[in-house]
Structure formats: C-alpha cells, structure tokens
Amino acid sequence: MEWSVDVDVWSVLAPFPLSQVLGAEAAAAAAALDSPPALCRFQHGEAPTLFCYTDAAGRLHMAPTMPHSFTKLLFLLREPMGGVATGHLDGPDALRQLQQQLEGLHLPQVQAARSAWPEQLQQDWAAQANDFCSTLSEAVHAGRGRTVLYVPREAWQGVPSAAARQRELVQRLEVQVLRWTQLIRSLLARQRTREQRAGQEEGPAEEVAFWRQRTSDLGSLRDQLEGAGLAAVLRVLDAARSPHLPAFLGLRGSIANEAEQAASNLVFLEALEAPCSQLAAADPTHLAQALPPLLDACRMVWTLAPHYNTPEQMTSLLRQVSNAVVARCRSMLDLGRIFGGIELAIAEQRLEQCCGVVAAARSIYGEAAQHVAAALPDRPWAFDASAIYAHVEAFVQRCQDLQEICAAQRQFACGQQLAAVLSGSKAPEIARALGDVQQAFAHQMHKLQGLQYDVLDVRCSQWYEDMAAIRAAMRDLEQMLGNILATAVEHASCLTTKLDVIEAKAVETRVSDWHQLFMGELAAVKQSFEAIKAELPPGPPLPQHAGRVVLLSGLLRRIEHTSDHLAAMAGYLPGVPLAADSATAYEALHMGLQQHINTLNMQWYGSVPPDLGSHLQSNLLQQDKAGSGLLHINLSSQLHLALEESYLFERQRLGVPAATADLLSDRHRLRAAWVGSVQDVSAAMAELKTVSAAVASTCAMFREALLVRVERKRLYDLPSFEQRQAGHQAVVCSKMQDAYCQLRASLVSLYRRFAGDSEEVQREWLAFLQRADTQLLDALTACIRRSLHEVARVLQGEHKAAEVPPLVELKPTLQQLFDTVHNTCKAAVAALQSLPRLLPEVLSGCAAAGPLPGCLREVTVPPAFVEEVGQNEEAVTKQMQAITRGISGIVEKVQQLLTFHEKKYMVALWQTECTAYMRRYERANKPVTSFLADIQKYLDLKEEILSEDSASTVRWLRLDSSTLKQQLVTLCDSWVAAFSGLLSTLASRQWLEQQSAKVVGQEQHEEDQEENRDVGQEEGQQDGLGLRQDPEEPRQAKGEQESGEPASARKVLPEAAAVPDAATAGQTRQRAFEKLEALHGRLEGEREEMQQRIAACQEKYEALVNLQTGVPDEELERVDRLPGLWADFEAAMDGVPARLRALWV
The missing domain is CATH 1.20.58 (Methane Monooxygenase Hydroxylase; Chain G, domain 1)
Structure with a gap:
C-alpha cells in the first residue's frame, strides 16, 4: 500500500488492522496516543521509518529504528518516490518468516515466469535476487549463531560444461564464491578476534559454550561444503577455469581443520562444566x-x-x-x-x-x-x-x-545521639551543624546512588574520579565533624558533659552494631523456624509433634537469652534507631514461636485415643511361628508413639492427656521390671548364641580339616609318605577330639539353663541338639570327601605333560603305589573312630544334672560317625573310584616313557660296540673331515641330552632320570674320546713311518761316504750341496725335529761316490753325474705326493689341537717347522739343474 507523505499518519494507520496486528489492547492504546515524538518526526519527514510494536508485556511502543525484540510489529517506510509502504511482522523471528516466504513462495513463481522476460532483465533480476537471498540467509542464520552459505538454485540446472559457457551465470557464481570466501574468512578471523579479547568478561562456562557453538557451526559448514549443491557450483566454476576458485578451495581445507580442532577442544573443555556449575551454586x-x-x-x-x-x-x-x-x-x-x-x-x-x-x-x-x-x-x-x-x-x-x-x-550517622548529650548555650547551634554534616553526607550518598554505571564493573574507569571526589568530600566532612565535636566539648558545662559527648559517639556506634547482630540472629532463627515447620531436620528420629516442639523451644530460649541480655543493658546504654526495630522483630518472632508450639500441643492432645490402657493387655514379646520363629517386640505402634510424645511434652511442661499421664506415672516401675526380664533373656540368648557359634565353628573346623595331606611340588617315597600321613592324621584327629570335647561340655552346660523348663522347651532343646549332631555329621562327611578328593585330584589333576628320560624299570612299582594310597585313604576314614556321636554323649552328660524328660530318654541312638561316613557314597565310594581311575590312568603313559629313550639312543649309543667300530673305522682309512663330523655328532648328541629335563611329571607321578642322563653323557664322552684317540694314533703312526724311512736313508748315506774318499769326493760333495734333503726327507720331518737340526746339514747324496784313485777319476765323475741326474728326476716325480703326505700330517695335528687333545709340545714344535723345511727343499730342487751343468763342464 502507498500513501501520500502529507497525509496524516493516523489516517494511514486508521485503515490498517491494528487490532489484528498488535492486538486489541495495543490498538486501543495507539488510538489514545496524542502524537508521540517518533510519530511526529515521521509525519514531518524528519525520520524515514516508523516502527510500532508491542513488547512481551503487551505494551505499545513507537520508535524510528527497528527494535531488537518484539512480539508484533507494524512498520511504515518512506519511499524515494514520495510514497509510504507499510506492513507487519508477527513474532520475533521475522527474518526467518521472510526467508521461508521468499524461497518457498515468491522465488519459484518468479523463476517460472521470468522466461518471458527480456534477457537483460533476467540477468539483472538473477544478480539482485542472489545478492538479496544471500544477505537474507546470512542475517537469518547469524541470528542463530550459524554460518550457512547460500547456494543459488540456478547452479543445479544443466550440465556444468554448458553452464560454464554462460558468461553472466559464471559471473554471478563467482560473486557468490567471493561472498563465501569473505564469509569463511570472517568466521576464521572471529576466533582470533575472540582470543584477543577473550577473558575480558566471560567465564569458563561461556568458553565451553563458545566452543560447543563453534563445533556445531564449523561441523554444519563442513557438511555443507561437502554437499551436492555447493559441489555443483564448484564444478561449473572449475569448468570455467575461474581464478577465484583456488582461494575458496584452500579455505575449505581450513574449515575441515578448524572443525576438527574445535571438536577436540570441546571434548576436553566439557570437563569444566561440572566444576563451573558447582562454583556458580x-x-x-x-x-x-x-x-x-x-x-x-x-x-x-x-x-x-x-x-x-x-x-x-x-x-x-x-x-x-x-x-x-x-x-x-x-x-x-x-x-x-x-x-x-x-x-x-x-x-x-x-x-x-x-x-x-x-x-x-x-x-x-x-x-x-x-x-x-x-x-x-x-x-x-x-x-x-x-x-x-x-x-x-x-x-x-x-x-x-x-x-x-x-x-x-x-x-556520619551519629548526629541524633550526640545532640541528646549536648548542653550549654551553643547546644542548638551545634545540633544544627551536626544536621548539616549529615545532610551533606546524605547528598554524597545520593550521588553515588545516581551513578549511571555499575560500580563493581572494573572496566569502568569513571569510578576512580567519582571515588576521589567522594574522598575529598568526606575529608571535608570529617574536618567539619571534628570541629563540631571540639566545639561541643569546649562549650560543655562540666567535665562530665565533655566525657559524655565523647562517650556517646563511641558507645552509640557499638550499640548499633549489637542491635544489627541481634537482627541477624533473629533472621537466622526465623529461617530455622520455617525449615522446622516444613520438615524435621536429619538426625535422630523424633516424633512429629513433640519433636518439633523440642526444636522450637530451643530456638525460643536462644532468642530469649539474647534479648534478656540486651534488655539488662538498656538502662545504661544510649538509645539507637535500630533498638526499636530489633525489639519489634523479636516480639513478632517470639509470639510466632510460642503460638506454633501451643498449636502443635493442642493438635496432638486431640489426636490421642482415650483407651490406650487396653494396649497393655497383650504380651510385649511374641514369637513369629509362621516365619523364622524368632522373638519380636509386640508393642503397639500407636501406644509407642503416644508414650514418646507424652514424655517429650511433659519435659517441656506442656499438657498431656489423662490416658498417657497414667502410663507415665508407672513408667519407672515398668521400666525396672522390663529391664530385669530383658537381662535374663539376654543372658540366655547370649549363651545360646555362643553355643551355636561353637557348633558352627567346630563344624567349620571339621569341614576344613584334611586327613590326607599331599604337599604340592614335593616328592615322596613310600616309607616317608606313609610316615607323614600317619603323623598328619594323628595331629588332625587330636585337634578334632579337643574341639569335640569342648563342644560337648558347652552343650551340657547350656542344658542346665533349660533343665527345669516345660516339655515344649525340652522338645526344642532336643531339636537343637539333633541339628547340631547332623551338622557335625555333614562336616565330617565333607572332611572325608575333601580328603579323598584331594588325593583323587592329585592323581587325576591337570598337570603338564613333558618328555621324561627313560627308565629300565620303575621303582617303586605301580602296584606298590596303588596299595599305599588306598591304605592311606582307608586310614583317613578309620581315624573318625575316635569321635563318637554327639547326641548320646551330650544326653549322658545332661543326665548327670538330673533325670531326663521322657522325650529325651526315648531318643534312638544313631550309628557312629565312622559307619555313616564310610557308607556315604558321595564322600567315600565315588572318591575311591576316582583314586583308582587316577592310578590306572598313568600306566600306559609310564610304559611309553620307559621305551622312549631306548628307541631314541639305541642305535647311536647302545647298539654299536665302540671297539669294533673303531677297528673298522681305522681299516677304512677315513679322512680327517670324517673324524671331525663323527666327533661333532656325538658332541651335539651330548648337548641334546644335557638340555633335556632331569625330572618330569606324569600327572601325579614324578620321574627322576638324572642317573640315566649321566650314563648317556658318559657314553657320548667315550665315543668322542675313541675318535680323538684313533686320530692321534694315526697321526703318530704316520710320523713314525717317516722316521723309519729316514733311518734307512742315513745308513745308505754312511756307506756311500766310505766309497767316496778320493779326489772326486770333495768335488762331488761340493756339487751335491744343492740336494740337501733326501727324497724321503718330507716324510721324516718328525724325526728331524727330534734331533734338533735339519737332515740337509748332515747328509750327502748316497749315490755320490769318490774315485778311489786318480786313474779312475773321470769315470767316477761320469757315474756321479748320472746318479745325480737320476736322483733329481725321481724326486721331481715324487714331489707332489710328498707335499700331500706333509699336508695330511699337518691336518691331523691341527684337528687334534682344535679338539684340545693332549699332544706333546715337542711334536707340535716339529710340525710347526715343516712349512719352512719344505720351502728349503723346493728351493734346492729348483737349483739342481744349474749345478749339474756346472759339474759337467
């Protein structure tokens, strides 16, 4: 709707349905208004807007700006073209309503109809619509503390590649992405801004709330960033290669990280909520x-x-x-x-x-x-x-x-008290001056009350200036008051008056403080009074009426005591304004307490029935025959409550009915009779409980006793097992007999207390005795069952199976073990013969105190404990069968273990005869590697034997194989010694063979020396110096080591012969040359074989050293010199051809 500007505003508001928009009361108030200032400014064109709204209380308001909160709102907007637009909003969430209407109603209709528009108009409308919807969405969700990105619907339509070719659409989406980027950056910067100002005024509860809201906000924003709508926008911009996309994608990753951090912070900060709540309360x-x-x-x-x-x-x-x-x-x-x-x-x-x-x-x-x-x-x-x-x-x-x-x-509140003690001609003037000081101070206090800020807000610095002004004013007033007091003292008529002025100032202050404290005490008593009226406080249980009276009487005495002290001091203390107030409050509270006490007494007085004496006709103790048979107090609850109330009311000196007064008069007599009876009953019950506890403890001791004791992880032989079991049974039976005798004596002593009672008591005594005897039988049965079960558990129990060294035979045998265990179990059962039945024994003891009643004389004597326990299938028969199965169950396993080591070590150690095997081994001429392999085999076998356990368990049987293990180790050592000895023998034999060949060569050498004593002898010897070793020299290395010098230093060639005379010198030289040449050729042919024999000899001795076999040090030294001697021999052999040519020439 549009109206002209110069039309009267009331004429604009008149046709608008105010009664529907603002309500009937607000419309009536608007009609009664006489041109408010906001309305006048809008009417004269000074304000472009006018908002009429009602608050939560229904009051009408007019303002030129949009209110933050309202219930209903009517707005008028002055348009640029001269008109006035009006409308109304119902409820505080107007923006949300606008968004819902826009997105749910108007936008779909306009988008459906815009296809007929010109292209430029469509583009302009789409840009403006996206901008408005984005702003509206941000404002709506910002009010809820949420960050939501507005996604245009046009991005969801069509293929991204086709949409990327539409320049106007891409530009609008880029604008939207820039808006998202700015929104996300502001969200991330919001935390940094808060960190800079955090802690200025918020508490830890607000910190937790902030992170909870931030976690929710970032979580929802992260979900939206991963949603399909936003992904469609990003696909279009990615296809269009938008330069603004990378920055937004980077921020999307930051949102994910921030959301994760916010969730983590919230998890830990939530621990502050409970302590914050405790601090706030x-x-x-x-x-x-x-x-x-x-x-x-x-x-x-x-x-x-x-x-x-x-x-x-x-x-x-x-x-x-x-x-x-x-x-x-x-x-x-x-x-x-x-x-x-x-x-x-x-x-x-x-x-x-x-x-x-x-x-x-x-x-x-x-x-x-x-x-x-x-x-x-x-x-x-x-x-x-x-x-x-x-x-x-x-x-x-x-x-x-x-x-x-x-x-x-x-x-400064002491003026009136000082005026009362003033005297002299200056008294009226001083009183007026005191009044002026008080008025000046009151004016300063009025200024403080009119401050426009919170004094306790430390952020407001204006307080420092105001407080400085107050201090300056108070200093002036203090100086003025001091001057007034000095004047009053100076013009006082006498010293007493002067002192009165000073005293009045000090005493008045203290008296005001006392009355103030008395007012506080009255307030505390009144609060307790109200609490007691509502509910009795926790503590010892008290009757409803008399209990409240007792508590209220305590409060009454409390304030009376304080008031009496103040009243006693009132005669010599100055009057103060608070005295009258405290006296009035005291009288009102005192009267209220006294009236409520009387009211409670009268209420209870009328509720007491007159026939309370009839309740005393029943027994005070009654047996619960239908239930447990125990005694309980049979006092009427009504009588008990009436007696408690009467006793307390009587102590408070309040009236009690006649019915309860008669009972209270006999109170001491009834109490004495009751206490005496209760003491007798208590002594009897205490003795009965003691005997019952003795029966229970004796049965528990019998039940826990073990007549067969098998210690864990302990090895027994048969004699020690039998001896230990016999000793253990003797000790246990002795303890059981002592406990049995003590129990019998206790039962006989208890019977003397009931011996003179009625037949019914005797029958109950017999039943009690039979129960004790049965309990004892059950305990002994459990004892035998546990004892035999312990043996069965050991024989059949869960034990780890392990490999056990072999045994040729088992000592003791399994049959001997079976007999010993069975004899021990039978002895455990027979040990109960020393304990007779409890019933006849106790009755015989009771008969000594006097003749027994008929019900006790006709009791049938039950069988002995040992007979009933021995016939008990559960305690004895089944346990003995379990013991037999436990012994039989190990027979097969023991036989398997006896043959295990025979199969394992038979071939390696027992089946082969060592001496014969060594003879075969010597004839086979095995190499050193075979010796070492066989020796290592037996060493490994020895380590394997040593690594095995010396003892193991087959269920309950412990097998010790340490002796057999030592024998197997000895056999392995003997085989290792045999191989080592054979190797040493072969090495020594080879050396001896070389030594014998050396001796033969030396004899031949001496014969040749006799033949060569001529002129050619010296030359032949000179030419034969290059062959300093016999062809058999390498095989005689051991013998040469014994002599201490090389054979080449003592030998000459045996074939060299001297010419006997000068006539045959030429022929002798020819023969010597031929023999030398033949010797060199033979040695060259045997050179490789000689080297192998030397290497074999060295290898044997090296093996003996590695095996740590005892070899003489002289032999080892000669063997160590073999490489040097062999090198000399090779050098001599290589130089023989040159010497032979020199000899021939």
Whole structure:
C-alpha cells in the first residue's frame, strides 16, 4: 500500500488492522496516543521509518529504528518516490518468516515466469535476487549463531560444461564464491578476534559454550561444503577455469581443520562444566572449596588437549576462571543497600568475604601451578600474573572502597545521639551543624546512588574520579565533624558533659552494631523456624509433634537469652534507631514461636485415643511361628508413639492427656521390671548364641580339616609318605577330639539353663541338639570327601605333560603305589573312630544334672560317625573310584616313557660296540673331515641330552632320570674320546713311518761316504750341496725335529761316490753325474705326493689341537717347522739343474 507523505499518519494507520496486528489492547492504546515524538518526526519527514510494536508485556511502543525484540510489529517506510509502504511482522523471528516466504513462495513463481522476460532483465533480476537471498540467509542464520552459505538454485540446472559457457551465470557464481570466501574468512578471523579479547568478561562456562557453538557451526559448514549443491557450483566454476576458485578451495581445507580442532577442544573443555556449575551454586563462604576441581580440570586441559595448550589460551582460560570468581562475589553484594546504609554489618562482612575469596583463589592457583611444574617440568604455568589477576586486584580495590564508604556511613550517622548529650548555650547551634554534616553526607550518598554505571564493573574507569571526589568530600566532612565535636566539648558545662559527648559517639556506634547482630540472629532463627515447620531436620528420629516442639523451644530460649541480655543493658546504654526495630522483630518472632508450639500441643492432645490402657493387655514379646520363629517386640505402634510424645511434652511442661499421664506415672516401675526380664533373656540368648557359634565353628573346623595331606611340588617315597600321613592324621584327629570335647561340655552346660523348663522347651532343646549332631555329621562327611578328593585330584589333576628320560624299570612299582594310597585313604576314614556321636554323649552328660524328660530318654541312638561316613557314597565310594581311575590312568603313559629313550639312543649309543667300530673305522682309512663330523655328532648328541629335563611329571607321578642322563653323557664322552684317540694314533703312526724311512736313508748315506774318499769326493760333495734333503726327507720331518737340526746339514747324496784313485777319476765323475741326474728326476716325480703326505700330517695335528687333545709340545714344535723345511727343499730342487751343468763342464 502507498500513501501520500502529507497525509496524516493516523489516517494511514486508521485503515490498517491494528487490532489484528498488535492486538486489541495495543490498538486501543495507539488510538489514545496524542502524537508521540517518533510519530511526529515521521509525519514531518524528519525520520524515514516508523516502527510500532508491542513488547512481551503487551505494551505499545513507537520508535524510528527497528527494535531488537518484539512480539508484533507494524512498520511504515518512506519511499524515494514520495510514497509510504507499510506492513507487519508477527513474532520475533521475522527474518526467518521472510526467508521461508521468499524461497518457498515468491522465488519459484518468479523463476517460472521470468522466461518471458527480456534477457537483460533476467540477468539483472538473477544478480539482485542472489545478492538479496544471500544477505537474507546470512542475517537469518547469524541470528542463530550459524554460518550457512547460500547456494543459488540456478547452479543445479544443466550440465556444468554448458553452464560454464554462460558468461553472466559464471559471473554471478563467482560473486557468490567471493561472498563465501569473505564469509569463511570472517568466521576464521572471529576466533582470533575472540582470543584477543577473550577473558575480558566471560567465564569458563561461556568458553565451553563458545566452543560447543563453534563445533556445531564449523561441523554444519563442513557438511555443507561437502554437499551436492555447493559441489555443483564448484564444478561449473572449475569448468570455467575461474581464478577465484583456488582461494575458496584452500579455505575449505581450513574449515575441515578448524572443525576438527574445535571438536577436540570441546571434548576436553566439557570437563569444566561440572566444576563451573558447582562454583556458580557455591555459598559465598565456600567459594574457595569449589576452585580446586575447576583448576584441576584446567590442568587436565593443559596436559592432554592437543590444540588448546598454548600459553595464550591457558592465560585466557585462567582469566575466565578469575572472572567467574569475581562474578560470584558480585552477586553477593547489593549496592543499593550499601549506599542506603541498610544492614551495614552484613554488607561489610560480605565485602570482607569477597576479599578473602580472592586471596584464597590466588593461593589455590599457586598450588595448582606447583603441581603442574612437578608433573610437567618442561611446560610449567609460567604465565604473567597481571594478565590473569589484574582485574581481580581492581575488584578487590573496589571492595575496599566500598568498605571505606560503609565506615563513613557509620561515622556520619551519629548526629541524633550526640545532640541528646549536648548542653550549654551553643547546644542548638551545634545540633544544627551536626544536621548539616549529615545532610551533606546524605547528598554524597545520593550521588553515588545516581551513578549511571555499575560500580563493581572494573572496566569502568569513571569510578576512580567519582571515588576521589567522594574522598575529598568526606575529608571535608570529617574536618567539619571534628570541629563540631571540639566545639561541643569546649562549650560543655562540666567535665562530665565533655566525657559524655565523647562517650556517646563511641558507645552509640557499638550499640548499633549489637542491635544489627541481634537482627541477624533473629533472621537466622526465623529461617530455622520455617525449615522446622516444613520438615524435621536429619538426625535422630523424633516424633512429629513433640519433636518439633523440642526444636522450637530451643530456638525460643536462644532468642530469649539474647534479648534478656540486651534488655539488662538498656538502662545504661544510649538509645539507637535500630533498638526499636530489633525489639519489634523479636516480639513478632517470639509470639510466632510460642503460638506454633501451643498449636502443635493442642493438635496432638486431640489426636490421642482415650483407651490406650487396653494396649497393655497383650504380651510385649511374641514369637513369629509362621516365619523364622524368632522373638519380636509386640508393642503397639500407636501406644509407642503416644508414650514418646507424652514424655517429650511433659519435659517441656506442656499438657498431656489423662490416658498417657497414667502410663507415665508407672513408667519407672515398668521400666525396672522390663529391664530385669530383658537381662535374663539376654543372658540366655547370649549363651545360646555362643553355643551355636561353637557348633558352627567346630563344624567349620571339621569341614576344613584334611586327613590326607599331599604337599604340592614335593616328592615322596613310600616309607616317608606313609610316615607323614600317619603323623598328619594323628595331629588332625587330636585337634578334632579337643574341639569335640569342648563342644560337648558347652552343650551340657547350656542344658542346665533349660533343665527345669516345660516339655515344649525340652522338645526344642532336643531339636537343637539333633541339628547340631547332623551338622557335625555333614562336616565330617565333607572332611572325608575333601580328603579323598584331594588325593583323587592329585592323581587325576591337570598337570603338564613333558618328555621324561627313560627308565629300565620303575621303582617303586605301580602296584606298590596303588596299595599305599588306598591304605592311606582307608586310614583317613578309620581315624573318625575316635569321635563318637554327639547326641548320646551330650544326653549322658545332661543326665548327670538330673533325670531326663521322657522325650529325651526315648531318643534312638544313631550309628557312629565312622559307619555313616564310610557308607556315604558321595564322600567315600565315588572318591575311591576316582583314586583308582587316577592310578590306572598313568600306566600306559609310564610304559611309553620307559621305551622312549631306548628307541631314541639305541642305535647311536647302545647298539654299536665302540671297539669294533673303531677297528673298522681305522681299516677304512677315513679322512680327517670324517673324524671331525663323527666327533661333532656325538658332541651335539651330548648337548641334546644335557638340555633335556632331569625330572618330569606324569600327572601325579614324578620321574627322576638324572642317573640315566649321566650314563648317556658318559657314553657320548667315550665315543668322542675313541675318535680323538684313533686320530692321534694315526697321526703318530704316520710320523713314525717317516722316521723309519729316514733311518734307512742315513745308513745308505754312511756307506756311500766310505766309497767316496778320493779326489772326486770333495768335488762331488761340493756339487751335491744343492740336494740337501733326501727324497724321503718330507716324510721324516718328525724325526728331524727330534734331533734338533735339519737332515740337509748332515747328509750327502748316497749315490755320490769318490774315485778311489786318480786313474779312475773321470769315470767316477761320469757315474756321479748320472746318479745325480737320476736322483733329481725321481724326486721331481715324487714331489707332489710328498707335499700331500706333509699336508695330511699337518691336518691331523691341527684337528687334534682344535679338539684340545693332549699332544706333546715337542711334536707340535716339529710340525710347526715343516712349512719352512719344505720351502728349503723346493728351493734346492729348483737349483739342481744349474749345478749339474756346472759339474759337467
């Protein structure tokens, strides 16, 4: 709708349905208005908008700007073309309604109809629609604390490649992406902005709420970034190669990281919620006790949170904790009452409490910091204290300023009391001056009450100027009051009057304080009074009426005592204004307490029935025959309650009915009779319980006893097993007999208390005795069953099976084991013969005290314990069968173990005869490697034997094979020694063969020397010096080592012969040359074989050394010289051809 500007606004509002938009009451109020200022400004064109709205209370308001909250709203907008547009909104969520109408109704209709529009109009409309819808969506969701990206619907239509070719569409989508980028950047910067200002006024609860909201916001935004609508926009821009897309994609990754960090921070910060709630609900006097859990939660966040652990974040969090403490302290203080001078004592007490809480908070923070430093030395709480507690110190200073104001109010409120003691001609003038001072101080207090800011808000610095002005004014007033007091004292008529002036000032202050404290005590008593009226306090149970009367009488005496003291002092204390108030409050409370006490007494008096005496006709003790048969008190609940109420009312000196008064008069007599009877019954019951406990303990002792004891991990032979079992049974039976005798004596002693009672009591006694006998039989049966079961468990129990060394035979045999175990079990059962049946034994003892009743004389004697236990199938028969199965179950396993080692070591150790095998081995002329392999085989076999267990268990049987194991090791050692000895023998034999060949060569050499004693002898020897070794020399190395010098130094060729005379010298030279040449040729042919024999000899001796066989040191030294001798021999052989040519020439 549009109206002209100069039309009257009321004429514009008149046709609009105000009764429907704003409500009938608001419409009537609008009609009664006489041109409000906002309406006048809009009518005269000074304001472009006018908003008429109703608040939550239904009141009508008019404003030129949009209100933040409203119930219903009517708006008028001045348009640029001169018209006025109007409309209304129903509810505070107007933007959400507008968005729903726009997206659900108007946009689909316009989009369906715009196809007929010109192209340029369609593009302009689409751009403007996207911009408006984006702004509207952001505003709607921003009001809810959410960040939602508006996705144009036109991006969902068509193929991305085709849409990328539409330049106008791509431009609109790029504008939208730029808007998204800016929105996401502002969201990410929002946290940094908050971190910069965090902790200024929020508490830890607000921090948790912020991260919860941020986690939800970032999570929903991350889901939207991964949604199909936004993906369609990105596909179009990607196909169009938009330059704005990379920046947005980078921010999308940042959103995912921020969402993960926010979720992680929320998980740890949620631990602060419970301590914050406790702190917010804590009493002012217990704030310090609520801080340690909160700081412990902060320590946990600092220690474990991966993304909330920087010093800046923790400083901000600790500052928020101090904010919470300050906020709780601020809630305790009422500035209006402080500036008005009301209850100054309470105000000063709370101010002092606030200062104490802040000091305790600093101390608790220091302790928490010490704990952090001890737990995390590399990451202590080394934060700037001023950043955490600067505002706290400012709050403490504000509290001290308020304490100073309270003290000033006390000081300047004494004018009336001083005026009462003034005297002299100056008294009226001094009284007026005192009144002027009080008025001036009241004016200063009025100025404080009119301050437009919160005094306790430490961020407001205006307080410092106002407080400085107040201090200056109070200094002036103090000086004026001092001058007035000095004048009053100076013009007083006498010294007494002067002292009265001074005393009145001091005493008046203290009296006001006393009455203020009395008012506080009256308030506390009244609070307790209301609580007692509603419900009795926890503690010892009290009757409903008399209990309340007792508690209320205590409160009444409390205030009477205080009031009496004040009244006694009133004669010599000055009057104060609070005295009348406290007296009025006392009278009202005293009257209320007394009236309620009388009311309770009358209510109870009328509820007591007159026939209470009839309830005394029944027995006070009654047996529960239908249930457990125990005794219980049969006192009427109505009678019991009436007696309790009467007793308490009588002690309070209040009236009680006649029916209860008669009962109370006999109270002491009935109590004495009752106590005497109860003592007798208690003694009898105590003795009966003692005997019952003795029966139970004896049965438990019999049940837990073991007549067969098999110690775990202990080996027994048959004689020691039988001896130990016999000794154990003797000890156990002795203990059982002692316990049995003590039990019998206790039962006989107990019977003497019931011997003279009725037949019914005797029958109950017999039943009790039979139960005890049966319990004893059951205990002995369990004893035998457990004893035999222990043996069966050992024989059949779960034991680990392990390989056991072989045994040729088992000692003792299995039959001997079977007989021993069975004999032991039978002896365990027979051990019960020493315990007779309890029933006849006790009855015989009871008969000694006097003749027994008929029911006790006719009792049938049951069989002995040993007979019944021996016939018990569960306790004996089945256990003996289990023991037999346990012994039989190991026979097969033992036989398997006996043959195990025979099969394993028969071939290697026992089946082959060592001496014969060594003879065959020697004839086979095996190489050294075969010797070493066979020796290593027996060494490995020896290690295998040693690694096996010397003892093992077959179920319950322990097998010890250490002797057989030692024999097998000895056999392995004998085989190793045989192989080593054979190798040593072969090496020595080979050396001896070489030595014998050397001796033969030496004899031939001596014969040749006799023949060569001529002229050619010297030359022949000279020419034969190159052959310094016999062809058999390498085989005689061992013999040469024994002589200590090389054979080449002592030998000459045996074929060399000297010419006997000068006539045959030529022929002799020819023959010597031929023999030398033949010898060289033979040695060259045997050279390789000689080298192999030397290597074989060395290998044998090396093997003997490695086997650590005892070889003489002389032999080892000669063998060590063999390589050097062989090198000399080869050098001599290589030089023979040249010497032969020189000899021939």
